[in-house]
Amino acid sequence: xxxxxxxxxxxxxxxxxxxxxxxxxxxxxxxxxxxxxxxxxxxxxxxxxxxxxxxxxxxxxxxxxxxxxxxxxxxxxxxxxxxxxxxxxxxxxxxxxxxxxxxxxxxxxxxxxxxxxxxxxxxxxxxxxxxxxxxxxxxxxxxxxxxxxxxxxxxxxxxxxxxxxxxxxxxxxxxxxxxxxxxxxxxxxxxxxxxxxxxxxxxxxxxxxxxxxxxxxxxxxxxxxxxxxxxxxxxxxxxxxxxxxxxxxxxxxxxxxxxxxxxxxxxxxxxxxxxxxxxxxxxxxxxxxxxxxxxxxxxxxxxxxxxxxxxxxxxxxxxxxxxxxxxxxxxxxxxxxxxxxxxxxxxxxxxxxxxxxxxxxxxxxxxxxxxxxxxxxxxxxxxxxxxxxxxxxxxxxxxxxxxxxxxxxxxxxxxxxxxxxxxxxxxxxxxxxxxxxxxxxxxxxxxxxxxxxxxxxxxxxxxxxxxxxxxxxxxxxxxxxxxxxxxxxxxxxxxxxxxxxxxxxxxxxxxxxxxxxxxxxxxxxxxxxxxxxxxxxxx
Numbered sequence: 069x070x071x072x073x074x075x076x077x078x079x080x081x082x083x084x085x086x087x088x089x090x091x092x093x094x095x096x097x098x099x100x101x102x103x104x105x106x107x108x109x110x111x112x113x114x115x116x117x118x119x120x121x122x123x124x125x126x127x128x129x130x131x132x133x134x135x136x137x138x139x140x141x142x143x144x145x146x147x148x149x150x151x152x153x154x155x156x157x158x159x160x161x162x163x164x165x166x167x168x169x170x171x172x173x174x175x176x177x178x179x180x181x182x183x184x185x186x187x188x189x190x191x192x193x194x195x196x197x198x199x200x201x202x203x204x205x206x207x208x209x210x211x212x213x214x215x216x217x218x219x220x221x222x223x224x225x226x227x228x229x230x231x232x233x234x235x236x237x238x239x240x241x242x243x244x245x246x247x248x249x250x251x252x253x254x255x256x257x258x259x260x261x262x263x264x265x266x267x268x269x270x271x272x273x274x275x276x277x278x279x280x281x282x283x284x285x286x287x288x289x290x291x292x293x294x295x296x297x298x299x300x301x302x303x304x305x306x307x308x309x310x311x312x313x314x315x316x317x318x319x320x321x322x323x324x325x326x327x328x329x330x331x332x333x334x335x336x337x338x339x340x341x342x343x344x345x346x347x348x349x350x351x352x353x354x355x356x357x358x359x360x361x362x363x364x365x366x367x368x369x370x371x372x373x374x375x376x377x378x379x380x381x382x383x384x385x386x387x388x389x390x391x392x393x394x395x396x397x398x399x400x401x402x403x404x405x406x407x408x409x410x411x412x413x414x415x416x417x418x419x420x421x422x423x424x425x426x427x428x429x430x431x432x433x434x435x436x437x438x439x440x441x442x443x444x445x446x447x448x449x450x451x452x453x454x455x456x457x458x459x460x461x462x463x464x465x466x467x468x469x470x471x472x473x474x475x476x477x478x479x480x481x482x483x484x485x486x487x488x489x490x491x492x493x494x495x496x497x498x499x500x501x502x503x504x505x506x507x508x509x510x511x512x513x514x515x516x517x518x519x520x521x522x523x524x525x526x527x528x529x530x531x532x533x534x535x536x537x538x539x540x541x542x543x544x545x546x547x548x549x550x551x552x553x554x555x556x557x558x559x560x561x562x563x564x565x566x567x568x569x570x571x572x573x574x575x576x577x578x579x580x581x582x583x584x585x586x587x588x589x590x591x592x593x594x595x596x597x598x599x600x601x602x603x604x605x606x607x
Contacts, residue, residue, distance in 0.1 A: 070135045075155070076148050078583075081132065082597060085141075088128040088549045095119065106134040116192045124562065125598045139184060143268025147185045154193070162203075165189055165196060168233060169206050169242055174231045175274030181243035187250075205238035208253035210260055217264040234270040235261050240285030240299070241272075245292055258298055268304035281308045287321040288314030296324045304348040306330035316349040323352055332358035339369050342379045360397035368505055371472070374401045380412045383483045386420045389413075399429040405472045411441045415476060417448030417488055440465065444473050447495060448480060448489035455495055466497050475503030481510035486522050499531050507538030512546045518559015520567055527571045543568065548593040565595075565602040575605045 088556040091099035100118050103110035107130060110118055121127075131143035138144040146168060154161040163175075168186035172179030190196060190207070197203040200214035201223065203341045213235070216223045227234050233241070239257050244250040244510050262268060283304040288311060296315075300306060306325045315321040332338055332353045338360075339533040341350040354360060364370045364378065372378045376397045379388050380476045393399060402408050407415070410429060413422035414437060437445065439458060443465050446454035459465050466474070477497050480488045482504050489510055493499055500509050511531040527533070533543045547568070551561035569575070576588035586603045595603060 069137045072136045072148075078145055078148050081148065085125060085129045085132055085597075086601075088132065089123075089125055092118075092123060092128060102135070103128075104504060105565075107131040117259075125601070126596075131595070136221040143182060143185050146182055147188060150189050158163055161193075163230060168230070169244065171243065172242060173274055173278075173280075173344045174233070174241075174272070183243040183247050183250075184604055186244065187247065200229055200236065202231075202233065202238055205229075205233075205235050205257060206242045207255045208239070208250060210253065210256050213257055213260055214443065217260070217295070217436070221265060224261050224264045225270070231272075233272050234266075234282075234494075236266050236268070236270040236282040236299075236349060237285060239282070240282045240292075240295060241280070241289055242285075243290070243302070245290040245295070251292075255295060255298070258295060258514075262298070262302045268299045268302040268371075269308070273402065278413060280310065281305075281306055284310045284314060287311050287318070287325065291315075291318035291322050293318065293320035296321050297527060300324060300328040307335075308449040309335070309505045313340050313407070316341050316344060317323060319346075319348045319352055322349055324353060326356040332356070333362065333519070336366060337370075338362055338375050339364065339378055339507065342375060342382050342384055342388060345385075347385065347391055348501055350388055351391050354391060358395075360392045360395040361401070371404065373403050376401055376409050377412060380418060380421060381479065383418065384421075385418060386424055389421050389424055393424070393428050399425050401405055403472065405470055407441075407472065411437055412444040415441055415473065416480070417445070417446055417450075417485065419449070440469055444469065444476060447492045447497075448476065448485070448488045451489050452491055452494075455491060465494065466492070474498060474501040476514050477501045478503035478508060478510045481513035481522065482508075482516070484517060486519070486525075490525060493526065493529050499526060499529060500535050502537065508546070509535055509537065509543075511535070512537050512543050515543050515546045515561075515564045515568075516550045517556050518550060518564060520560050520563035523564055524567055527567065533568055533571060533573055544573065544588055544591070547599060548595055551596040551599040552594065562598045562602060565599045569602065573603070578604065 069501050088099060088102070095115070099117055103118060104113065106346050107127065109121065113295055126141065133139070133141045133144040136144060138147065150161055151163045153164050165186060167175060167179060167394065168182045168189065171181035171550045186601060197207070199212065204212035224235055229238065236258065239254055239261065242254060242593050254382045268282065271279050281304070283296065283299050286292050286299055295465065306312065307330055310327050312322070312330045312332065315325055316337065338350070338353050338358045339351055360375055362375060364373055369378055376389065376392050376399070379392060399409055403412065410422055410425040413425055439462055443458045443462065445457060474497070477489060477492050478501060502509055504513060509531065511523060511526045513534070514526060536542050537546070539545065547561060547564060550559065574589055576586040579585035579587050579592040582594065584597070584598055584600055585592045588603060
């Protein structure tokens with residue numbers, strides 16, 4: 069393993085990565101040797117096979133990170149940030165370390181925690197936390213906690229430390245719970261605090277004004293059902309307004325909450341369950357009395373009206389819909405715009421769901437779709453022949469479609485139904501129709517997913533990169549967020565950036581006041597390293 073220079077700087081590391089990439093593309097033996105030694109995808113490959121891999125900047129960045137003993141480039145860069153801060157200001161170093169442990173939420177920022185790097189920093193700087201018992205909560209130092217309780221029994225319900233967190237919150241929100249060798253000691257810390265009189269309903273208010281409980285940390289952040297049960301058995305309120313909704317990614321946590329009396333009604337949990345591909349969280353909620361016809365309360369769900377209709381809009385499986393119907397969902401429900409569940413399923417191309425609804429809807433089984441609905445359904449299936457046949461008799465289509473029907477284009481783009489999107493656009497669908505949870509165009513949805521092929525198709529058919537979405541930005545804002553957060557692991561945001569340049573996005577320039585930000589068309593936005601280079605005029 070290579071030793072990282074004592075005064076390593078991020079700009080130097082980025083420069084090294086670009087030089088490494090140039091050496092690889094030039095076919096230099098040293099670059100190939102480094103790749104074989106450190107990059108799993110390159111091991112055992114001869115020179116020709118390495119060239120055929122067509123590696124990019126993120127690949128050589130990964131290689132450099134592994135050479136220094138890090139799992140990823142992100143780990144390396146965050147480590148360098150913390151170590152650089154230590155030279156400038158130890159207090160700043162501690163805050164950056166806490167950001168690694170807790171993520172950006174306590175700081176009012178959008179940033180994931182990184183327990184691997186937090187532990188590496190701590191191992192290299194064992195005196196970093198000092199004797200502060202609030203900081204000891206983050207790592208499960210039970211000896212320190214025991215002394216603090218012995219010195220002052222009221223301490224267990226106090227607020228302190230740099231983040232002004234109560235002790236139980238500081239433990240349950242610590243990402244070190246995700247590290248096997250720390251999980252048990254953090255569990256012991258929670259038991260120690262509860263036995264010492266800590267209120268299991270301790271809460272913390274973030275800079276954004278969100279009040280988060282210790283229980284929410286256990287189920288919503290760490291997905292730790294053992295810890296959740298410990299808190300619930302001690303009297304934590306299962307209906308704290310956040311925990312049930314955020315537990316659904318881990319059915320064991322959801323079950324623990326429901327068995328301790330959590331109620332789904334009014335929590336939007338049933339709608340959140342329909343955002344998930346796994347039907348098990350939905351089945352759990354329904355088994356514990358969730359209302360399969362619970363009225364929608366919040367936008368954009370109110371545009372659809374019921375769990376059944378929301379399930380169809382989200383493209384959920386027949387299993388999801390069957391679970392709702394078995395629990396008593398009304399198959400004759402209609403959207404506020406008057407579309408039936410059956411008609412909506414057909415228009416979203418969910419033929420198996422539509423068939424199920426015909427089976428279950430009794431008197432409505434003989435329902436006949438309108439010509440408009442049949443046109444949308446044919447497009448959603450990618451059935452060009454049928455769609456063209458209908459349009460020949462109705463040349464006013466798709467212009468005569470309702471606003472809700474026109475929204476189906478970006479909805480299907482968001483779900484990755486490229487064939488349906490292409491069919492709709494080729495048959496004259498308004499290409500800037502906005503939809504989805506953030507009122508965005510099909511182009512925004514394609515770039516969000518990193519789908520350069522679909523984005524090219526849309527741009528070639530007239531989509532405008534300057535068109536704004538519901539957050540007040542255009543597709544560059546979408547590219548900014550998605551290139552850094554990578555919501556789909558297989559996306560190619562570099563190709564999307566090149567494509568946008570090809571279709572008129574002007575070359576940007578570095579923002580002197582913000583690292584990793586590029587000013588394009590008068591607006592500054594941060595991007596991933598590779599996208600950053602493309603927008604500055606690189607290839």
